[in-house]
Amino acid sequence: MKKFAGLILIAFLFVSAVSVDAYASNNLKAKPTASNLYLNSESIGINGFNIENSNYFKLRDLARLFLGTSSQFDVTWNSSANAIEITTNKTYTPASGDNLIKTYDLNKTYWASPSNSKIIIDGKSYQIKAYTIDNSNYFKLRDLGEIIPFDVKWDSKTNTIQVYSKVLDNTYKTKISNELITNALSDYYSTTFCASSKLQYVFKNSNETLSVADVVENSLIISTYDNNFNLISEKKIPFELPILGTFYSGKKYNYIAFGQVNYAEDDKIEVMRIVKYDKDFNKIGSVSIKGGDSMTQIPFRLGEARMAENSNILVLHAPHQMYKDGAGLNHQMQITIVIDTDTMKVTNNINGFQANHVSHSFDQYVLFDGEAPVFVDLGDASPRAVCINIGRPFNSNTNFDDGGADVADYPNVRFTPDKGMFYTPVNLFEIPGRYGDNYTGVMIGGFEISKSNYLVTLHTIDQAKFEDINTPVQRDIMVCILPKGQFAKDSVKKVTIAKYVDTDKTSSTPKFVKISDEKFMIIWQEYKKAGNAYKRNNLKYGFIDENGNIIGDTKELEGYILSDCQPIIINNAVTWAVNQKNIRTIYTIPL
Template structure:
């Protein structure tokens, strides 16, 4: 077979060819190949980038397991709510043999699947059909399983079955049930989350409903509560009327707990009361002995938007733990849906006499990050784990339907002690939550699952050592080794206008871990329409694409030679593939690929043409979390910010003044001054305002006094702050 001269791909020092026949880490290699040879070639990373440590760099690969064969659903982030809650569909249980049950309500059926201790494959146990069309909730008791469902009652008939509570054995055989009729219910489980607990043989249920229409024709929403004897399934107490025991008007989330003696109800109310509201009630749900507004909400009574969600209640030792999130409360003059949320935890003694209230996050109101609805998981030492998602979410709308596009996400885990302090540190893992509440297993593992139109993705974290799971930065695609089918590609028809492909990418590995195309990376080809040098582009995806950086930072370009399959007659042959500075060593836009220079056909020599040596590699970029950095400064001299405009002053109740303005771009912050005279010499105060905000609330003012306000923006420079001009002076009289 006739041989022709082929110059192998040229690699800068950040990528090298490594195979059994080629020397490792050589930036420039030439090999004589037969045109029929297509042996795979492995491109290895520059050792200067450091070894690929999968346990350290990709910790999620060791606490996440993608199962196979499970029923497809979509429960990711379903525990989070903005205004009112939804039914909890997903549950996980540990079996005595170390296997797990997944129980999930999907399409009017309760799907029960068994997974082994490795969470690999699903085995269908059973499907339980709902006897009534509206699912309420599910609970596993000590000796039985319970399912609650219901049906609407548009005729407002007291003879209509609106709620059914069903008892099953552990083999999912129905044992008994109790039906609730009428119950002042127009529609059960409307805009809320039904929860259950048990104590001394009694099943307790808290949920919500829309009630019979009042004189104004409105079906108002409220909480409802039941107590049922588990042995004979007889109804002990039914609290469904207006003003009944434990009643909360407009209850958007219901939580329940018990301490062996009393029952604790925790509701998110927007009317009466308008707060995160805790009630202590006796075992028959007949008398509330204590109540507490854990966290009061601003805004008008009955306004659905509160800017708050509550995550649950747990009785741990002698304390009551509750948790939730909230925007900063500003009175009645703002829309809380536009502000970001922070995470709070409350620790209350069981006598409900003392409360410790702490904030665990400090996100900017108008910034990027927001804390979602949390979970509480009791710890055996009297503390309580708090878990929540921290996300960057961008509001969007399609055809008038509003939703949030999540750009970046992490799950946070904090252990809060009874005194409100954090035990250790707040851990950050690369993962998501769902409406499957995490459980603590017999070997002290924290286990839950998420689904995203696929079989469940299981999470399992050792509570005794959370540090190894810590997120330390996104994966670096440049540290991957890539195996390609060949170093050259036959270009059959250089006259057509199609974009030809190139050598096949056989695998991409991070250390010993094989990555998945479409999940961890994408493959594309460039500069491959003419003879010369083409490029395979490996683009990081998922964990290998930092959403806070430019996508170009996550592209790995592997050069290959484009050539004819046979040597054409009466034509000039390229002497070789010209060297081009690879994109990973170039700052800014990569240089345009130079086309091969034409020379006369060589007579006998098969030696490669001389080639430039590659530039030295640059140091890899570091990744930090969270990324909320300002835009890079211009190389030109800094320019003072423009004068602020559209400043508005409003006197709020409580001797407060709210200042709003038009936010500016490319600044470092704002300076605000207020005083009791025009010359700003009497009682002058100077405040700093974040660049992320366009509003400031000033309190502690004097009634019937007039305050003058001015503002200016500034940018930070090497020599200090560069201020813009003061705005026009504004004044506000404090009348309330």
């Protein structure tokens, strides 16, 4: 009996050994990936396994990470073909359990069995090596990169895997040496009630090179690129005061407006400083504005300051919050500062309510029409409208008392009569709702001047359905056209560029680019509803003539992304920069 039992034990051990050997021959050892993984230079944390010196990752993890980039793709199960299906350039739809992250022991070995799953990419079948680990399919990173596509780079010195989304036509990934703040537009940025200071500015130099100015901590980093977008120089401009108001690249000089808060409402505190630089950013001079000069408590609050120049005259049109009034209230409004750049002195009265008063003013634009300054503001009360103030040339002998804003429209407001500061106000787009309700459902996209008209782009909710901030967010894109010399709101023509109200999509605040006196480009990001949120869709753009008439059809670019910077024209292409996940991409639209 004992002999028989021994034979059974030997047989069992033999079968077990054969079974283990058979299992091992069909499966491979897998170790959790110990390498650091980065997507577009940003550290990411997902599970991966190293199998025979190659890295494998879950398909849905990668789809989730690439969402919103030029390499985004969707993953579904094709039941009829019994296959995994990938659709490139499509927004990923998360599956249940996507956010559940398992923890694997780096010191433990796991078994990976070859996967028999078929895979279809954009309708075409592929044979891609894959393994099943813990009931999930893992695919070789480089194999997927070649097909989807995206780039994979290995740095053995740092044990780092760098993954980069694909480069689109007419876009350029550039080198940077500083950590950047992401400035890609989101749907939230486009539906807030006020503008805000930019994180980035792009401008053209006299030698046709491109410079990008980025806000990095308490400094402005100027990166300059050649015509092939190779980085050729960088310069750091420390903030002279804690707040950056705006940057302006003028014809001969560069200007930066800085500010600091004055909660104590101290007349002697410097609240703004406008600094003049040469084109190499060597400081030439500055002008200081004290709290008592301008009644400013918080400079550059709830809006976006801008500058314009004509000869030796520089105008800063900005938001600010004023000292408390007799009722103990701090009013926010525009402030318009005129500077003689030869002497760097303020030449207008900035203490109190000005003739081009707008309150609250949640966005500010200024351009020169010849020698005359023209201002555009987004107001929520006085007036509640997108409004324009057309000025007289600063060398005019006209006084405020001769006309301009009707004081009767602004009860209990003190204006500052100021020689040469005469304005004709026109409401371009009146906004219903309660007087002073901050939310208007409108954002201004840009202001430009043609030979015969003033043109302002904006996007707006359906104002007929306006209730409050919970009003549906879908916004139509429009352009308002005011003929020069016809200074009445009845003269304003409105043209709808794109309709989104009552759809499952919406638009970003549009960008407005002047191509010539006869042609203008309007650019916007489209967003598509996904559950309770909106996800970035494609970029769209179109053209209008000098009278606001639409030229041709709207065009669409997959994978293109807008940022908060204002596009410019350089080398016959509309050009802007986007910082996303700590990598910079230059986008261009050839003309």
